[in-house]
Amino acid sequence: MLTSRNFLLFIVSLFISVTNAQTTARGRYILKYSQIAVDEMNRSGIPASITLAQGILESGNGLSELAKKSNNHFGIKCHGTWNGEKVYHDDDKERECFRSYKNVRYSYEDHTDFIVRGSRYEFLFELDPSDYKGWAKGLKKAGYATAPDYATKLIRIIEEEGLHRFDIAAISPLLASEDTLRVKIEGPTLNSRGKPIKNKKQKFLTHRMKLHENGTPYVILKQGETIELLSDSLNMRVVVLLAINDATYETVLKVGEAVFIDYKKTRSKKKFLVATNGLTMRAVSQQNAVRLDKLYKYNDYPVGRQPKNGEKIRLRPIGILEKMRN
Numbered sequence: 001m002l003t004s005r006n007f008l009l010f011i012v013s014l015f016i017s018v019t020n021a022q023t024t025a026r027g028r029y030i031l032k033y034s035q036i037a038v039d040e041m042n043r044s045g046i047p048a049s050i051t052l053a054q055g056i057l058e059s060g061n062g063l064s065e066l067a068k069k070s071n072n073h074f075g076i077k078c079h080g081t082w083n084g085e086k087v088y089h090d091d092d093k094e095r096e097c098f099r100s101y102k103n104v105r106y107s108y109e110d111h112t113d114f115i116v117r118g119s120r121y122e123f124l125f126e127l128d129p130s131d132y133k134g135w136a137k138g139l140k141k142a143g144y145a146t147a148p149d150y151a152t153k154l155i156r157i158i159e160e161e162g163l164h165r166f167d168i169a170a171i172s173p174l175l176a177s178e179d180t181l182r183v184k185i186e187g188p189t190l191n192s193r194g195k196p197i198k199n200k201k202q203k204f205l206t207h208r209m210k211l212h213e214n215g216t217p218y219v220i221l222k223q224g225e226t227i228e229l230l231s232d233s234l235n236m237r238v239v240v241l242l243a244i245n246d247a248t249y250e251t252v253l254k255v256g257e258a259v260f261i262d263y264k265k266t267r268s269k270k271k272f273l274v275a276t277n278g279l280t281m282r283a284v285s286q287q288n289a290v291r292l293d294k295l296y297k298y299n300d301y302p303v304g305r306q307p308k309n310g311e312k313i314r315l316r317p318i319g320i321l322e323k324m325r326n
Contacts, residue, residue: 025061049163053154070100074111212289218258246292268315275307
């Protein structure tokens with residue numbers, strides 16, 4: 001016969017075993033994906049602790065049905081702009097459309113792009129990079145999730161697992177530990193059997209990483225280099241590197257051109273510049289390390305419109321006092 005004391009012991013032991021199982025699953029998740037979260041922090045400025053906590057919470061430590069069948073670790077739905085693979089899953093409604101990825105890293109990269117390119121999250125990048133509490137509350141405020149205790153859950157996960165230790169790199173200048181970058185431009189010569197021929201070594205280009213005056217890191221494209229080789233050396237998808245530089249596969253990147261390796265800022269310290277003949281909006285964006293979509297917004301231009309000679313191009317939003325004067 002099960003006494004009340006034995007029943008209490010049973011409940012306690014069951015609770016401990018479930019907690020240990022969750023902790024083990026969570027520990028494995030952190031061990032497996034923390035480096036990707038740090039890579040994405042270095043690329044975007046989103047604290048790694050926040051990304052990891054969201055991944056843990058949204059994917060159930062990577063064990064949820066959505067995570068397992070579609071590698072979607074952040075519960076990002078299709079929305080109207082998604083052209084990739086899709087999967088249907090019951091959430092707030094039945095059979096809602098969610099994004100599907102070939103591997104988990106793509107899910108992390110898309111999570112970064114989703115937040116960086118979402119105007120409602122723009123205010124978060126004004127926070128101190130180590131302010132995980134501010135980020136957690138800001139994500140809830142911006143409507144990332146509908147759960148009223150979403151921020152509280154993220155903060156609890158971060159503090160229980162000490163995830164803020166991964167944010168230390170964000171306090172230092174981006175990529176401060178690497179001031180040079182080696183880009184492979186030619187592999188070893190192979191024989192008829194596909195084996196490298198001795199004494200035929202790989203050739204590399206060595207870059208010195210530079211920082212734009214607003215802190216955005218970039219490298220200078222060199223002779224014989226392609227965007228594909230550069231993205232491969234950075235362990236970044238080509239499409240992401242192109243997006244960072246507001247370019248497409250049709251964009252001709254010239255030798256000596258600055259290629260940003262992290263997202264440009266949403267504004268410049270300067271208020272405006274005066275356009276010269278032939279200056280394009282993308283050139284303004286690259287010269288000032290300000291996102292192209294923001295420049296179109298600040299200047300109330302339709303996308304594709306180019307400035308005329310002598311026009312003032314705004315590099316930041318109009319302030320309250322300026323609006324009053326106007």
